[in-house]
Amino acid sequence: MDIGEVAKASGLATSTLRFYEEKGLIKPLGRQGLRRQYAANIVQRLALISLGRNVGFSLDDIGSMFTPEGPEINRKLLAAKADELDKRIKELTRMRDGLRHAAACSAANHFECPTFLRLLKLANNRKLKPTPHLR
Amino acid sequence: MDIGEVAKASGLATSTLRFYEEKGLIKPLGRQGLRRQYAANIVQRLALISLGRNVGFSLDDIGSMFTPEGPEINRKLLAAKADELDKRIKELTRMRDGLRHAAACSAANHFECPTFLRLLKLANNRKLKPTPHLR
DNA sequence: ATACAAATTCAAGTTAACTTGAAGTCAAGC
DNA sequence: GCTTGACTTCAAGTTAACTTGAATTTGTAT
Numbered sequence: 149m150d151i152g153e154v155a156k157a158s159g160l161a162t163s164t165l166r167f168y169e170e171k172g173l174i175k176p177l178g179r180q181g182l183r184r185q186y187a188a189n190i191v192q193r194l195a196l197i198s199l200g201r202n203v204g205f206s207l208d209d210i211g212s213m214f215t216p217e218g219p220e221i222n223r224k225l226l227a228a229k230a231d232e233l234d235k236r237i238k239e240l241t242r243m244r245d246g247l248r249h250a251a252a253c254s255a256a257n258h259f260e261c262p263t264f265l266r267l268l269k270l271a272n273n274r275k276l277k278p279t280p281h282l283r
Numbered sequence: 284m285d286i287g288e289v290a291k292a293s294g295l296a297t298s299t300l301r302f303y304e305e306k307g308l309i310k311p312l313g314r315q316g317l318r319r320q321y322a323a324n325i326v327q328r329l330a331l332i333s334l335g336r337n338v339g340f341s342l343d344d345i346g347s348m349f350t351p352e353g354p355e356i357n358r359k360l361l362a363a364k365a366d367e368l369d370k371r372i373k374e375l376t377r378m379r380d381g382l383r384h385a386a387a388c389s390a391a392n393h394f395e396c397p398t399f400l401r402l403l404k405l406a407n408n409r410k411l412k413p414t415p416h417l418r
Numbered sequence: 419a420t421a422c423a424a425a426t427t428c429a430a431g432t433t434a435a436c437t438t439g440a441a442g443t444c445a446a447g448c
Numbered sequence: 449g450c451t452t453g454a455c456t457t458c459a460a461g462t463t464a465a466c467t468t469g470a471a472t473t474t475g476t477a478t
Binding site for chain 1: 331359
């Protein structure tokens with residue numbers, strides 16, 4: 149496969165593929181002249197990368213989760229990431245409930261509503277962790 | 284309150300406060316000489332902003348969710364954002380389960396495991412939506 | 419009144435994750 | 449054999465959300 153086909157199959161721009169290669173996330177089988185030639189399974193690999201990005205892992209995170217070659221996945225790391233995700237889900241759930249309450253709450257001013265105030269406190273106590281930027 | 288106190292109370296840098304002002308998210312009561320003077324409730328307002336950031340809204344999003352002045356919250360918008368959040372939670376939940384499975388799965392190669400493949404498909408089908416970057 | 423910490427403005431720098439542009443190469447179809 | 453379109457490299461540009469630095473002013477404590 150050459151890069152155009154991979155781009156179509158994965159939904160990623162060719163520039164992104166070159167960028168991922170530079171980052172060490174993917175690797176073409178070799179070259180035909182100058183042109184990169186990819187194995188068919190690159191598409192799954194890219195899907196895996198997208199999966200990681202989607203759940204909030206940075207490209208560097210992802211890079212450390214599996215080798216640039218085969219699908220060598222570190223199970224321990226995966227489990228840890230699942231736990232991280234679980235925490236985030238719980239947070240978001242609390243936030244969602246808070247938002248719903250705020251939307252429904254009849255208090256003239258949200259700042260007089262104890263439920264809302266509790267929500268703010270929750271948000272405030274959270275230690276911010278960088279979330280990768282998606283385009 | 285002057286800016287240093289607000290910074291301490293909110294946990295945000297003074298530079299961030301000036302930046303938020305530039306963006307129209309907050310506004311000091313006035314000035315004492317050159318120095319910004321803030322109302323005490325600015326802290327709650329900032330907590331609200333942090334809340335929004337935390338659940339993945341951009342500063343622009345947040346700006347459109349309430350006026351630069353009082354705590355005028357658009358309930359309809361809030362409900363909509365809660366729904367958005369709910370979707371995201373469901374996605375993340377599926378992802379988390381997928382990750383857990385991948386971590387536990389005994390298939391030699393994840394790409395031969397149907398559960399894992401379903402997960403990849405899920406990730407791939409998702410239309411990416413920009414997530415704001417947190418520092 | 420003088421030093422000093424804390425404030426001010428404004429421009430420029432930072433990071434992640436890409437994209438864009440310029441300038442060139444190359445295989446394929448007409 | 450020549451155009452065309454897909455590829456190549458490399459440097460520079462983009463966006464969000466801030467931060468940093470330089471040069472300057474101001475309020476408070478001694």
